[in-house]
Amino acid sequence: MLAFLVRRLLTLALTAWLATLVVFAVLEAIPGDPALVMLGTSAQPEAVAALRAQMGLDRPWPVRYAGWVGGMLHGEFGTSLTYARPVAGLVADRLAITLPLAGLALVLSAGIAIPLGLFAAGRQGRAGDWAVMAFGQMGIAVPGFWFAILLILLFSVRLGWFSAGGFPGWEAGAGLALKALLLPAVALALPEAAILARITRTAALDTLREEYVRTAVAKGLPRRVVLRRHVLPNALIPVATILGLQFSFLVAGAVVVENVFTLPGLGRLLHQAIGQHDLIVVQGVVVLLAVTVVAVNALVDIACAAIDPRPRVTV
Amino acid sequence: MRGFVRRVRRLPVSLLLGGLLTALVVGAALLSLVWTPFPAEQVRVVARLRPPGPVHWLGTDHFGRDVLSMILVGARNSLAVGAAAVALGAMLGVPLGLAASAWGRWGDEAVARLGDLLFAFPAVLTAILLTAALGAGAVNVVLALGLFNAAVFARVARGAALAVWRRDFVRAALALGRGPLSVTLVHVLPNIAGVVIVQGTVLFAVAVLNEAALSYLGLGIQPPSPSWGKMLGDAQTFLFTAPLQAIFPGAAIAVTVLGLNLLGDGLRDALDPRHRSAGLL
Secondary structure (H helix, E strand, O other), X not given: OHHHHHHHHHHHHHHHHHHXXXXXXXXXXXXXXXXXXXXXXXXXXXHHHHHHHHHOXXXXXXXXXXXXXXXXXXXXXXXXXXXOOEHHHHHHHHHHHHHHHHHHHHHHHHHHHHHHHHHHHHOOOOHHHHHHHHHHHHHHHOOHHHHHHHHHHHHHHHOOOOOOOOOOOHHHXXXXXXXXXXXXXXHHHHHHHHHHHHHHHHHHHHHHOOHHHHHHHHOOOOHHHHHHHHHHHHHHHHHHHHHHHHHHHHHHHXXXXXXXXXOOOHHHHHHHHHHOOOHHHHHHHHHHHHHHHHHHHHHHHHHHHHHOOHHHHHO | OHHHHHHHHHOOHHHHHHHHHHHHHHHHHHHHHHOOOOOOOOOOHHHOOOOOOOOOOOOEOOXXXXXXXXXXXXXXHXXXXXXXXHHHHHHHHXXXXXXXXXXXXXXXXXXXXXXXXXXXXXXXXXXXXXXXXXXXXXXXXXXXXXXXXXXXXXXXXXXXXXXXXXXXXXXXXXXOOOOXXXXXXXXXXXXXXXXXXXXXXXXXHHHHHHHHHHXXXXXXXXXXXXXXXXXXXXHHHOOOOOHHHHOHHXXXXXXXXXXXXXXXXXXXXXXXXXXXXXXXX
16 A cells, blocks of 8 residues: 555656646747736836746746746745736635635535435436436536526526625625525536436446345345445445546636636636736646646545555556 | 338437437538528627527527527537547547557556646646637637547557457467557557547537637637637626527537437447447436
8 A cells, every 4th residue: 555655646746747847838838928928018118027037037947947836835826917916825815715616516516416326226227217317418418607607597587596696705604605606516516416426326336236235135125225335335436536536627617617607716817817918827826726636636546545455456 | 121220220229319419410510511591790780689580590699690690600610629629639649549558568657647647637727728828719729628638538549459459369460470560550440449439429529518618718719700608608798688598509519519428328339239228328
């Protein structure tokens, strides 16, 4: 296990380092002067020169890259041009919305998908199974952002139960803030739940074919008890792996869904930063998200290997 | 004729339904090359936000453009971006996966690490990064989606090729003195083609979804060229006055993705009976 752990952590470090190289290289490839791109062609030459100095554009790229990565290791992501604030602080503010949103979406998706998947597996080939799998197909096919718009249309425009967007802030009270996050979280959870329900069903069907499950059934245990006590814990290993892999889709989904609901989260910050040509914010946030995706995947691998020794052989 | 009907009835339901839906969307895209009810980019402010009716079957948008015409041309744009992203991914990923399977441990390691790196950047994130550097547009979307697809194709091709390399006829070919390149082209590639085609269909569906999301954000296909994602973005502004405008482009995306996913499932069932699932499941 220790050798696996060391190997996985080394892979994580290598991938994270490569991710920083990719982000740096892409923004390095900008045609023309990045300072001029950020400030616009009508900017004063003094302002362009000052920004060039701040970004260290007069230094060779290896020195700049080393300084950038070194800064990030100390929590320094540079200063946003638009907000005149350190990117790290901006990110921390926005995470106060994106993290609860992603967490809520994850809980909703697991809360919907796992019971549905188990339900379908217990009724393989019957109407209930078909209904769950049809939900799975539809959930994957319906774009999250369209579903978000449909939710606004129904619950905000028609029924008036929720606001069509925006965020009152946590200081307005947890109830109001969570209410503002509920529709976005449902929109974010739907495609994830659809995929997860299919995975849970397959994993549960595989487990149902195991000898010990047949023994439990033969002993006369009720189906519900067999599903809960014997099938669920074993089916959860592939489900946990997929849940971890889905984190990257959740990140991508949050960028879009936050924009549908005008939630001032990390995704919206990133989208606005593009419109504002704030490359320092784009660079910092993209690296942070990419490294988080890599880290979450590694953690899921390690957690799964701790529960189930089989993956250690193949990874 | 009876034999043909019997053969068709034996095909998986998902293949038939998926094929039908995909044919419908491809047909709409092809139709838009020769006919649309109105020119898709024609602005007529006097006819803005019209509800569906006999003249404009699906109504008009906030610029008075005919929604049906935009959806037809949008199908063409969406399928073109999806096809280009899948082709780019396959052209980069399949040779990489084949090479990794032939080169043994180091090749494997290189493809696994490259895969890790590309998976660290969800397609939307890559597109955002490329847009920040090079500006918005369909080409950058194809590049972003194609790179992500390449990682998936490389992994799938490698996995499938490794299984073929272990088979007796490949060992026999090697024993007869054929080189790895020749064995790869003559024996391995034809035997993994089915898996690659199935994966391509699924990635096509993912590319259509991602293109729509990026166009919604204004990072994909640029106006005045119609795209389903951008149409939804525009429709959101008029949810109170013209709610139906938010229905049609979304339904077009859902039908396309559903068709491609069902087609992928059906092809998998038809090409590999071990994977056969019940009906639509």
